[in-house]
Amino acid sequence: MRRSFRSTPRGSIPTGPTTTRSRRAGWGVLGLSTLLIIGLASPAMTLDRPSSTEVADGMTLWYDEPAESWESESLPIGNGALGAAVFGGVAGERLQFNEKSLWTGGPGSVQGYDHGDWVEPRPGAIEEVQAELDAELRATPESVADRLGLPKRGFGAYQTFGDVLLDFPDAPAEPTDYRRELDLTEAVARVSYRDGEVRHEREYLASHPHGVIAGRLGADRPGSVSFILRTESPHAGHTVSVADGRLTLRGALPDNGLRYETQIQVLADGGSITSGGDSITVSGADTVTLLLAAGTDYADSYPDYRGVDPHGRVAETLDQAVTAGFSTVRADHVADHTALFDRVRLDIGQQPPTKTTDALLADYTGGASTDDRALEALFFAYGRYLLIASSRDGSLPANLQGVWNDSTAPPWSSDYHVNINLQMNYWPAMTTNLAETTGPYDEFVDALRAPGRRTAETMHGAAGWLVNNETNPFGFTGVHDWATSFWFPEAAGWLTQQLYDQYLFTRDEAYLRDVVYPVMREASEFWLDTLHTDPRDGSLVVSPSYSPEQGDFSAGAAMSQQIVTHLLTTTLAAAEQLGEDEEFRARLGAALAELDPGIRIGSWGQLQEWKEDWDDPGNDHRHVSHLFALHPGAAIEPGTPEAVAAEVSLTARGDGGTGWSKAWKINFWARLWDGDHAHTMLAEQLMHSTLPNLWDTHPPFQIDGNFGATAGVAEMLVQSHLDVVELLPALPSAWDTGSVAGLRARGDVTVDVEWAAGVPTRAELHTGRDGPLRIAVGRFAAGADAVAVTDSAGAAVEADRDGATLLIEATAGETYTVTG
Structure with missing residues (x-):
């Protein structure tokens, strides 16, 4: 039976400037991660926290009891490389932590490792499948x-x-x-409770500038901090040593020999350390x-x-x-986090x-009440927090x-599925003004x-590179050989689609x-070498192709054709923009002239999933x-027959x-400009x-999701x-009046919009570059002809x-105000 605890709410208001994309720094050798700093404080160490008058905006997840379930109740903090889940127990605190490069498998694995490439050549195997599809269609x-x-x-x-x-021991x-709470505005998790007249409080945060996770726990009576610190690891063969207030846990994963280490230093003001x-x-x-530092000897260097x-x-990070x-670690963390989070x-x-977050979720009715809208706004902000x-x-x-x-055996290996999942992780990066989060994605794709070249040559006898369903x-x-999810060579095209879209935002x-x-060009080379001529109509198709994760194999499944069409089209556009590769551009143009685009309307008005x-x-x-x-492509416009078919x-x-899947459907309905159905999917x-x-x-x-x-x-x-x-293209009726600030539009534009009675009343567009700026103004109440535009x-x-x-x-650096 879980104990109920009494509590009061807390939060703070996100405000701050918008900024444009910054250039990435290379990551070099990975594996060292971060540092955990936990302070346990008395009144001599004043807690840095907002006052009760500053915390009433609802940007805090909060609960009135400790977490028992890691999956559904723990509160996450992280700085990119390392994350921790906070449980907030009273008699015992658990901080479950991760370093993102700690993986089994790969080179040195006891299972052997071949990158998923065929161990022995299979001459004619793909051609055999293609011939069967040519004859039998499936x-x-x-x-x-x-x-x-x-x-x-x-x-x-x-x-x-x-x-x-x-x-x-004295809990x-x-x-x-x-x-127990997670303040999204500062990225700080806190736990507080009273033991008679003594108030205890802890806080935890993850600092990207210092490469650390930091925190502190405190009481308002001196001499009240007593505890035993220990660690647990599920990995066989690790060693733990303790000397002079420092605990070191070190080992190598039995599967692949990947070396890992964490060091924890305990420093006390008053009392004693044993x-x-x-x-x-x-x-x-x-x-x-x-202070806890952790790392591995992983590096992103093939092979x-x-x-x-x-x-x-690890030792150097700990000492620094x-x-x-x-205090410096905390201040720099808050400044770094708010510089990103507060943009929107x-x-x-x-x-x-006024209710706990779990109660807020349990009582949610679909957007009709202010509490419902508080949850929706919190959920939106939480996605940005999690990406940071x-x-x-x-x-x-x-x-x-x-x-x-x-876990040591997480669902789906907690891997990188690239038939939508990795890409979806970065969908909000550009639109919600978090370009700084995309560097790891860019470098991972490049790596x-x-x-991928080896796989293209070994399996397909082709130039270029590819990746299949997961990596x-x-x-x-x-x-691999899981029949409904092993084949998806179009994944490289989808990964590069996101890279090119990031360019469209920044120019x-x-x-x-x-x-x-370079990534797009090489991905296109693979398809120029492997596209198959459909004997039925002479068009170029992907064969074999498989529509994730259902049905039969065929030639020219819609998704396959749409991705490859987008890849070749944008690669051609990029080459033209850069003035490069004239001969290669000619090859792209010739292929596009013969390529099946994968968009056709079927017998019951639907957009067909397969060519048949x-x-x-x-x-x-x-x-x-x-x-x-x-979505995420841009080949179907609202109001066209193809858009109607997509709706069907x-x-x-x-x-x-x-x-x-529901999250993707929010985006689909938004792209069809049906705000109420998009909102229905958010509620679902x-x-x-x-x-x-x-x-x-x-x-x-x-x-x-x-x-x-x-x-x-x-x-x-x-x-x-x-x-x-497009301003408010899919505004739901449940959000009749409101505003949003800091969203990004392609072309290096930051957008603020205010609306009332379901229509925009004012918009500010902050431009980062010179050039044409097109604004749809037909949704203003007074009509497009009555809209006025002024500069700063x-x-x-x-x-x-x-x-x-x-x-x-x-003009770059200008603000254009649109009013109706």
Whole structure:
């Protein structure tokens, strides 16, 4: 039976400037991660926290009892490379922590490792499948997997690092005023309670600038800090040593020999510290600081993926944190986090809730009340918080669980699925003004090229590079033999689609030339070598192709064709923009002239999932892959016959599905400019696919739904994929009045919008570059002809009018105000 604790609410208001994308720093050798600093404070160490008058905006998850379930109740903090889940127990605190490069599998695995490539040549195997599809049109997944698949060897899985455990011998049996919270505005987790007249409080945070996780615990009576610190690790063969207040846990994973280490230093103000065995005991201290550094010898270097032993870097990081001190680490963390988090502010008429977050979720009715809107606004902000916490320069990208994992055998290995999931993790990065989170994604995709070339040559006899359905940090670009999810060579095209879209937001030509175009060009080379001529109509198709994760294999499935069409089209556009590769551009143009685009309307008005009209109106599968051209692609415009067909397909699939599927449907409906249906999908996700700690569940926990939903809300409010800034394209009736500030539009534009009675009343567009700026103004209440535009000095701006669209020749650094 769980104990109930009394509590009071807390939060703070996100405000701050918008900024444009910054250039990434290289990450070099990975594996050293971060540092955990926990301070236990007396009144001599004043807690840095907002006052009660500053915390009433609802940007805090809070609960009145400790967490028992890691998956559904623990509160996550992270700095990209390292994350921790806070439980907030009274008699004992558990901080389960992760370092994102701690993986089994890869080179050195006891299973062997081949990157998923065929161990022995299979001459003619792909051609045999193609011939069968030419003759029979379809083949079962099992029959194709038997010929083209390969048992998975050495793929590995993301690992928990372990637990830091604090046992409090003097903990009260019946604490009062218990509260556990995660303040999104400062990225600080807190725990507080009373033991009689003594108030105890802890706080934890993750600092990216210092590469640390930091925190402190305190009491308002001196000498009240007593505990035993110990660690637990599930990895066989590790050693623990304790000397002079420092605990060192070190080992090598039995599977692949990956070396890992964590060091914990205990420093006390007052009281005493006793080191012995495998634990450290603190008695009667006023203030205690714990410093934990951790790392591995992983490096993103093909083919070995190994760097130096982590010991030296762990010790150096630990020493530097001691020198900096807790106050500096905390202040720099808050400044760094708020510089990103505070860029976007959403007001949809919510009020700060007076109930715990789990109660807020349980009582959610679909958006009718201010509490409902408070949850929706919190959920939107939480996605941005999670992306900041799980993806920063110097680390691997966010995986299926971001950076958090408590298992040695997590669901789906907590890997990088690239038939939507990794890409979805980064959907909100550009639209919600978090460009700094994309560096790990960019570098991860670039690192796949070397093993991907090997797979292209070994399996296909082709140039270029590819990756299939899922991958890991060790360049797994080949196949396995799970029949319905082993074949997806289009994944590289989808990964590069996101890179090119990031360029469209920034218009940074150096980024296009140095980062994006080389990856796109090589991915296109693969398809120029492998596209198959369909004997039925002479078009170029992907063969074999498979629409994730259902049906039969065929040639020219819609998603396959849409991705390859987008890839070749944008590669050609990039080459033209850069003035490069004239001969290659000619090859791209010739292929595009023969390529089946994968967009056709079927017999019952649907957008076809396959080249043949095989769609079943009763099919409610979670994947709606054939709508890639609608989102995240940009080939289907609202109001066209293809958009109507996409709506027919979406309606037939229904509003169910897993968490990530519902998140994708938010984006689909937003792109169709149906705000109420987009809002229905957001409500479905909150009511049926969200855990009490607001993590998305597939089930089980899978973080892409959080990121996809946050991106979907942004799509409801601002769109720019059709080269026009659309203001409130899919505003739901439940959000009748409100405002949003800081969203980003393609072309290096930051957008603020206010609305009333469901229509925009004022918009500010902050431009980062010179050039044309197109703004759709038909939704203003007074109509497009009555809309006025002024610059930052208040002077009227001349604009060309094309129906309901204004065209302005924008100047970098200017703010254009649109009023109606």
